Amino acid sequence: MALFSSLTPVFIAIICVLIGIILKSNRNSGKKGKSETENKSKSHPWVDEDLKDSTDLHVEEEDADGDWQGLEENIAHVPFSAERYSEDEMIKRSKEFYELLNKRRSVRFISDEPVPKEVIDNVIKAAGTSPSGAHTEPWTFVVVQDPKVKHKIREIIEEEEEINYKKRMGDRWVNDLKRLRTNWIKEYLDRAPYLILIFKQVHGMLPNGRKKTHYYNEISVSIACGMLLAALQNVGLVTVTSTPLNCGPRLRVLLRRPTNEKLLLLLPVGYPSKDATVPDLTRKPLDEIMVAM
Amino acid sequence: MALFSSLTPVFIAIICVLIGIILKSNRNSGKKGKSETENKSKSHPWVDEDLKDSTDLHVEEEDADGDWQGLEENIAHVPFSAERYSEDEMIKRSKEFYELLNKRRSVRFISDEPVPKEVIDNVIKAAGTSPSGAHTEPWTFVVVQDPKVKHKIREIIEEEEEINYKKRMGDRWVNDLKRLRTNWIKEYLDRAPYLILIFKQVHGMLPNGRKKTHYYNEISVSIACGMLLAALQNVGLVTVTSTPLNCGPRLRVLLRRPTNEKLLLLLPVGYPSKDATVPDLTRKPLDEIMVAM
Known part of the structure; x- marks a missing residue:
């Protein structure tokens, strides 16, 4: 003891x-x-931050609203009517619109000819009519005309692409050499009169300073881009839908966008250059994309 | 001590x-x-499975292709030219297209009047012209006309909505009662002459039976939906963009779609009913959605 x-x-x-x-x-x-x-985040300081946006996938039931109209309780409802066409007119209009859009191709050979700014304003206004989850309109269209800014964008994107391609070459050197030559250098980023960088706002701000989640923001902004592509096609301008994935945060900083905005797509916009070519691709026929029952 | x-x-x-x-x-x-x-996962056994599709967010550099044209190595390139309009024509066309789309509203009061099937075929063909990552065209449009199938869809969606709303009522009973009355019952699912259910194909199949990842499939299919909404507006039809999130797998099974397809959106389509109303919302002006530099 x-x-x-x-x-x-x-x-x-x-x-x-x-x-x-x-x-x-x-x-x-x-x-x-x-x-x-x-x-x-050290290896790619910007990637993780950019991928943190999972608001589109993990929607809590409590706040998810099936028909995107969650914030309407106190808003008056007004009568609605739409343009009414005869059946023949409808068929004609639907056919012509399909034919117009069917001529659209992703084009990387863009002329440096100037394009009236008013046209760009109008196609972005058209995109802004898109529906969005709870009418949050979670999009920002950054239109870059300044040659210096365009060139900085090109530098950032080509630097990232170079890393991607060099990494690739370790495994698939022979096959990818051909792609390397065509894809790494993105001349259109300097030449196109406009670069439209489309940002999704992954959340907003409430009056009390707290974050307001923007549900379905990626789907909403992508739908708006669909309308933008249709509007561009309608005026005879071309673009190529690009997703500079690893460059998003660097481009966001360059363009001084706030941290709640994430780059979704970059569209170089202009007339096609005279020697423009496109890959000889076809589209799936209707019976491969539609199922009727 | x-x-x-x-x-x-x-x-x-x-x-x-x-x-x-x-x-x-x-x-x-x-x-x-x-x-x-x-x-x-117990309360909603199917949700997790459906949310596993993260192919849009976690793209590996090795396979991600910035300008969506990854599979072109062996495809011939052909000359491309676009319709060329005068500057005045471009401005006029862009303004008219904006005005057309700006009349679009999400409408839940849909008439049961029949709509020519040819119009529906054409708007889906228009949607099918959308660009997609590496030209995978990862979309399936299921068009439901059969009243029995429409009713089964309604049953599944309302059952889920009921669970959502009842859960909500515990916390926010008074505030949400109003929403409950308007939102839980989705009459348009029976009434609309067509329900278009849009599925994204999260992967494809290679000839050797292995999975072929469809990068950016959600963005691609959402862009196609933007074109679809524009095409519907162009013929005077209305819809409401809805995301029956928890119902996806049950609807997939009902419509006999394969497991690589996930429901993205459901659009009831038809003419607006005569007493249709919409919430009195406005859209952000151009200077709130566009930044020019």
């Missing part, structure tokens, strides 16, 4: 050390998760 | 209990996370 009581301080010390170790390991495991994230 | 040593067992006991509590709380916090996930 004497031995025991003389050892008491030792026991207590050992136990204190044990508690200390347990507490520390707890904190470390927390830190470890954090530092892993830090490491990841 | 004697007092101290006689209290030693008590000290040790207290310290052991402390360690026990710390260890237990560790394990619990781990378990808690797990059981929360389990609960979530």
Whole structure:
């Protein structure tokens, strides 16, 4: 008992050390998760941040509204009527619109000829009529005309593409050499009179300063881009739908967009150049894309 | 000292209990996370499966192709030219197209009047001209005319909505009662002459039976939906963009679509009913959606 009581301080010390170790390991495991994230973001500091936008996929039931009209409780309803065409007219209009859109191709050979700014304003106004989840209109269209800004955009994108292609070459050198030559250099980023960079606003701000989640923001902004592509085709301008995935955050900083905006698409816009070519692709016939029942 | 040593067992006991509590709380916090996930997937067994489609967000650099034209190495290129309009014509066309689209509203009051099927075929053909990542055309448009199938769709969607609303009522009963009355019952699913269910194909199949990832499939299909909405507006038909999120897998099974297809949007399509109303909303002006530099 004497031995025991003389050892008491030792026991207590050992136990204190044990508690200390347990507490520390707890904190470390927390830190470890954090530092892993830090490491990841080091290798591509912008990628993880950009991929954090999962608001489109993990919608909580409580706030998800099936028909996108969640914020209407206090809004008056007004009568609605639409243009009414005869059946023959409808068939004719639908056919002509299909024929117009069917001539659209993704074109990378864009002329540097100027295009009236008013046309660009109007096609973006057309895109802005798109529906959006709870009428949040979560889009920002950045229209770049300034040659210096366009060139900086090109530098950022080609730098990233170069990394992508060089990484690729390790595995698939022979096959990809051909692609390398055509794809890495994006001359249209300098030549096109306009670059339209489309940002999705992944959240908004409530009056109390808290974040307001924009549900379905990616779907909404993509739908708006569909309308934009149709509007461009309607005036005889061409573009190529591009997704400069790894460049988003750097381009966001360059264009001084806030952190709640993420780059979704970049569209170089102009007339096609005289020697423009497109790959000889066909589209799936109706019976491969439609099922009627 | 004697007092101290006689209290030693008590000290040790207290310290052991402390360690026990710390260890237990560790394990619990781990378990808690797990059981929360389990609960979530229990209440909606199909949701998680449907949300597994993250192909749009986690694109590996190796396979992501910035300008969506990844599969062209062996495809011949052909000359391309576009319709050329005078500047005045371009401005006029862009303004008229904006004015046409600006009359579009999401309408839930849809007449049961029949609509020529040829018009529906043409608007879907128009949607099918949309660009897609590596020209995968990852869309399936299921057009439902059969009243029995439409009614089954309505049953599935209203059942899910009922669960959503009843869950909500626990927290926000008074505020949401109004929404409940208008939103839970979706009469248009029976009345609209057509329901167009748009599926994204999250992957395809290679000749060797392996999966072929469809990058950017959600963005691609959403862009196609933007073209579809423009095409519908162009013929005087109305719809409401809806995302029956929790119903996707049940509707997929009902419509006998393969597992690589996930429901993205459901559009009821028809003429507006005579007493149709829409919420009195306005759209953001151009300077709030466009930044020029």
